[in-house]
Amino acid sequence: MSIKRKTRELMERREQILQGGGESAIKKQQEMGKMPARDRVISILDENSFQEYDLFAQHEGRDFDMDKKELPGDGVITGTGKIYGSPVCIFAQDFTVAGGSLGLMHARKITKIMDHALKLKVPLIGINDSGGARVQEGVNSLAGYGEIFYRNTQASGVIPQISVILGPCAGGAVYSPALTDFVFVVDKISKMFITGPEVIKTVLGEEISMEELGGAQVHSTITGNAHFYAASETECFEQIKNLISYIPWNNNLKPRKLRPRSPKNAYKIDTIVPVDPKQPYDVRNVIRAIADSSEFFEIQEQFAQNIVIGYGRMNGQTIGFVANQPMYMAGVLDVDSSDKAARFIRFCDAFNIPLITLVDLPGYLPGVDQEHAGVIRHGAKVLYAYSEATVPRITVILRKAYGGGYIAMNSRHLNADIVFAWPSAEIAVMGPEGAANIIFRKEITSAEDPEKMRKQKIKEYKDKFANPYVAAAKGYVDAVIEPENTRDYLLHALEVLETKDVPRPLRKHGCIPL
Amino acid sequence: MYPVVSDCSKFYLFLQEPMKQNETPLAELNFEGSKYKTLITKKFQSRKAYIPDDPNKINAQIPGTILKIMVKEGQQINPSKCLFILEAMKMKNRVFASISGTIKKIYITEGQIVTKNQLLLELGKPELKPIPEPDQTNQEATKERKTRRFGKRNRAKSDQ
Numbered sequence: 001m002s003i004k005r006k007t008r009e010l011m012e013r014r015e016q017i018l019q020g021g022g023e024s025a026i027k028k029q030q031e032m033g034k035m036p037a038r039d040r041v042i043s044i045l046d047e048n049s050f051q052e053y054d055l056f057a058q059h060e061g062r063d064f065d066m067d068k069k070e071l072p073g074d075g076v077i078t079g080t081g082k083i084y085g086s087p088v089c090i091f092a093q094d095f096t097v098a099g100g101s102l103g104l105m106h107a108r109k110i111t112k113i114m115d116h117a118l119k120l121k122v123p124l125i126g127i128n129d130s131g132g133a134r135v136q137e138g139v140n141s142l143a144g145y146g147e148i149f150y151r152n153t154q155a156s157g158v159i160p161q162i163s164v165i166l167g168p169c170a171g172g173a174v175y176s177p178a179l180t181d182f183v184f185v186v187d188k189i190s191k192m193f194i195t196g197p198e199v200i201k202t203v204l205g206e207e208i209s210m211e212e213l214g215g216a217q218v219h220s221t222i223t224g225n226a227h228f229y230a231a232s233e234t235e236c237f238e239q240i241k242n243l244i245s246y247i248p249w250n251n252n253l254k255p256r257k258l259r260p261r262s263p264k265n266a267y268k269i270d271t272i273v274p275v276d277p278k279q280p281y282d283v284r285n286v287i288r289a290i291a292d293s294s295e296f297f298e299i300q301e302q303f304a305q306n307i308v309i310g311y312g313r314m315n316g317q318t319i320g321f322v323a324n325q326p327m328y329m330a331g332v333l334d335v336d337s338s339d340k341a342a343r344f345i346r347f348c349d350a351f352n353i354p355l356i357t358l359v360d361l362p363g364y365l366p367g368v369d370q371e372h373a374g375v376i377r378h379g380a381k382v383l384y385a386y387s388e389a390t391v392p393r394i395t396v397i398l399r400k401a402y403g404g405g406y407i408a409m410n411s412r413h414l415n416a417d418i419v420f421a422w423p424s425a426e427i428a429v430m431g432p433e434g435a436a437n438i439i440f441r442k443e444i445t446s447a448e449d450p451e452k453m454r455k456q457k458i459k460e461y462k463d464k465f466a467n468p469y470v471a472a473a474k475g476y477v478d479a480v481i482e483p484e485n486t487r488d489y490l491l492h493a494l495e496v497l498e499t500k501d502v503p504r505p506l507r508k509h510g511c512i513p514l
Numbered sequence: 515m516y517p518v519v520s521d522c523s524k525f526y527l528f529l530q531e532p533m534k535q536n537e538t539p540l541a542e543l544n545f546e547g548s549k550y551k552t553l554i555t556k557k558f559q560s561r562k563a564y565i566p567d568d569p570n571k572i573n574a575q576i577p578g579t580i581l582k583i584m585v586k587e588g589q590q591i592n593p594s595k596c597l598f599i600l601e602a603m604k605m606k607n608r609v610f611a612s613i614s615g616t617i618k619k620i621y622i623t624e625g626q627i628v629t630k631n632q633l634l635l636e637l638g639k640p641e642l643k644p645i646p647e648p649d650q651t652n653q654e655a656t657k658e659r660k661t662r663r664f665g666k667r668n669r670a671k672s673d674q
Contacts, residue, residue: 204577205627221556278550280540305555329558330543330550336557362545368564434546 017055017072021096029095034167034189035233037077037094040127044237045081045090052079053113060104064136071097074105075130078113080122083244086256089117092127095167099131102173106134107144114151121250123160125240128177129167145172152179157350160247162240165190165216165226166233178225181347182243182299185216185226186236192219192226224303224336242297246311246318247351254352255318263487264294270483275424277360277400277431283308283323283331286358286398290487292316299344304336305329309344311353315491320348323358324409326399333405334365335378342381342512349389354494355410357386359397362431363405380513382408387415388510392497394490397421397468397477402430412476417500418493420486421468421477428470432462569613572635574628578602583624585635589617597635598622611637 018038020026026036035043042050059074061067075097080089091113093100110126117124133141155161156179163177164184168191177183177192185192193214200206200213212218219226228243230236248255267289273281288294291312298310306329312319322341324331333341348355364370364379386393386408394417395410406427410416421427429435437444440457447453471477481489542549581599585591592614600607618638628634 205629206577278548280550280552304557305553326550326552328553329555330545330552332543332545362548362550365558366545367561369561372564430546431548433548437547 014055020072020094021098025096032189033232034095034129036096037092037100037127037129040166040233040237041077041079041081041090041092043234044125044240045083045088046085049082050079050090051081052077053116054078054109057105057109059106059137060140061134061136063138066136069098071103073097074103074109075100076106076109078109080113080116080120083241086244086249087120087122088125088244089113089120089122090125090127093130093167095129095131098134100129100167101131101134102141102144103134103137104140104144107141107147110144111147111151114148114155117159118151118155121159121252123162123244123247123249124155124180125162125164126176126180127164127166128169128173129165130173131168132171132173142172145176148176149179152176156181157251159250160351162243164236164240165192166236167191168210170194170196170214182227183219183225184228184230184236184240185219186230186233187216189233190216190219190226220300221302224300224340226303227299229302243311246297246313247353251350251352258292258313258316260315261293261313263289263291267294269486273360273398273422273424273483277424277426280327280330282327283325283358283360283398287312287321287323290314290490291319291321296321300340304334304340306331306334307337307341309341314356314487314494317494318353319494320344320353320355321358322355322410324361324405326360329365331361332363332365333361333379333382333408334370335373335375338375338378338380338382338408342385345382345385345389346512349385349391352391354392354497355389355394356490357393357395357410357416359395359401359406359409360399361402361405361409362400363403364408377513379404379408383414384510384512386410388512390500390502390504392494392500393417394493394497395419396481396486396490397425397427398483399424399426400431401425401427403428412478417497418479419477420479420481420489420493421472422483422486423468423480424483425468425471425477425480426466427468427477428465432458432466435465436461569611570615570618570637571633572597572609572611572637574600574630574632574634576600576602576607577628577630578607580622580624580626580628580634581606583620583622585617585620587617587620591615591617591637600628609634613637 020036029036055073057074059071073094075094076091077094078091080087082088091110114124133145152161161180162182163180165177166186166189169177170193174192174194191210191214197208197210197213200208216226216229220229228239230239246255267285269286269289272285272289284296284298287296292314296310296312298308300309306325308323308325310321312321322345345355364375393410397419401409407413412419436454436458444450444453444457468477468480472480540551541554543552579601581601583598584596591597591611593610593612596608596610598609600609615637617635619636622628622634
């Protein structure tokens with residue numbers, strides 16, 4: 001047999017496997033608005049950069065007549081490729097092959113590419129589209145899940161891990177995305193839950209649709225499990241590429257630098273923020289007014305909207321922005337927003353991304369529901385995350401910074417590197433109304449006209465303490481700056497902090513309150 | 515509605531206000547005496563008011579099926595008396611009251627599927643004379659054993 005004939009045989013074998021679960025199965029997927037698995041991989045990656053591994057893998061099922069079945073690639077596609085020139089490892093479950101169910105070989109292909117990613121120190125992208133464990137393979141499929149979870153954890157903080165939910169992801173399978181850094185969902189396609197609607201109906205008698213139980217909307221607004229929401233798969237792939245451009249390949253590197261660009265003129269920083277601390281505005285516009293090209297890549301846009309997190313660039317360098325959002329809930333910290341911010345801060349710290357914090361909040365949200373939901377435990381995460389972060393940490397206090405919220409938002413006291421304040425900043429234990437009511441209680445109650453007295457005392461307090469100078473006098477604020485020059489001050493600060501090097505205590509790991 | 519005067523006829527032009535970024539109008543959030551104008555998140559809007567726990571009301575702590583009811587309306591009970599068996603998550607849970615009293619109303623029947631927090635049973639005021647308890651120490655021991663074995667007891671629950 002000549003090598004040509006052998007090569008032809010290879011081509012034939014390959015051709016057969018590339019068809020996946022066959023035409024009718026692929027058609028069924030397309031009717032649901034889903035791309036075939038291999039097309040997904042190819043559309044995420046740069047042109048002609050995909051190298052597939054383990055194409056000829058065969059499944060391990062021996063019972064229940066499974067040995068007679070052919071499962072091309074055992075329902076998962078794995079390989080390496082590039083995104084904007086950055087190397088990544090990728091796997092994609094193929095729903096057309098046995099419902100993308102996870103058997104031993106399927107899992108082994110995934111763990112192999114995960115080990116590869118960890119060895120090469122490049123980001124890992126996983127596309128989840130699977131009916132769950134392959135029941136015929138019994139405990140072997142459970143073993144497979146466990147081995148994936150273990151690797152997710154080992155890789156955490158070493159390489160960025162991205163999960164893309166493009167189909168069902170149910171039962172134990174959800175925990176792999178849950179362990180990764182970023183979860184992408186697509187409207188009407190993504191479904192994530194531990195127990196599906198059918199089990200819930202038979203066991204509990206509660207009726208609910210898949211979409212309402214664990215659809216893309218639910219996870220991007222209510223649970224916070226998803227970080228990016230897209231209307232279509234193509235939009236989702238653009239988001240993934242965008243994210244990859246902001247983050248480094250691994251924890252030893254810095255994100256790639258782009259050419260510095262100035263913000264757009266449309267965003268005038270001094271007109272965005274009203275002077276009255278009780279008036280709302282969109283803090284994202286402040287970020288756009290200081291970031292390169294006015295580009296801000298927001299994470300978890302719909303979840304806990306009272307805090308804003310995301311990436312922008314300053315002088316071409318990736319920056320993690322954390323900002324209170326006065327437009328929602330006056331920008332308070334609560335259970336969800338604390339979780340959201342803390343996780344983001346820790347990711348930035350793990351991957352050498354400097355943090356800029358914009359502060360404008362009245363404090364932690366009061367209420368029985370908050371207290372009972374554990375706002376103490378959750379709120380502590382923000383303090384912990386900031387305090388342990390060793391990347392450059394810069395704070396700009398825009399307006400109000402009251403009480404525990406002020407401390408938590410990367411204050412000088414948590415060892416922030418540089419704290420700027422605008423002249424409109426009010427740094428105090430609480431707002432003037434609350435403070436006056438406590439300090440001047442006697443004067444107010446004993447006055448002939450208590451309401452008039454209260455107003456007078458509030459004004460007195462405001463004049464004296466509602467400014468950045470009391471804190472600046474103690475060195476808690478490094479510089480009071482004019483708002484229109486904020487970007488210049490930040491650029492200078494980032495340059496100064498380039499050489500920041502903080503020795504860390506020798507320990508296995510801290511014990512963050514979870 | 516804007517009146518517009520054209521050539522010789524007067525007509526009204528209906529102009530729609532430009533869509534705001536979010537349709538919900540601004541609300542006022544009172545925070546330590548200061549009122550902030552802001553949008554309210556859905557989660558905050560749909561939060562439930564706190565209701566203190568009532569030991570006279572026995573709710574389902576877990577959804578499941580009522581397997582067997584051991585008490586009757588009007589019957590006097592104390593915390594050592596098993597009220598009913600609630601099968602949930604493949605476990606037969608024996609449910610006890612946290613106080614002594616009289617069964618005022620039973621809302622369930624055997625075989626019924628109940629949802630979480632559903633009101634199952636209501637107690638009335640305990641009578642002045644409690645039913646004679648057998649042997650105090652012995653009973654304590656039985657109670658403890660029961661708790662250990664069956665776990666579930668209708669205690670004051672703060673997590674609801």
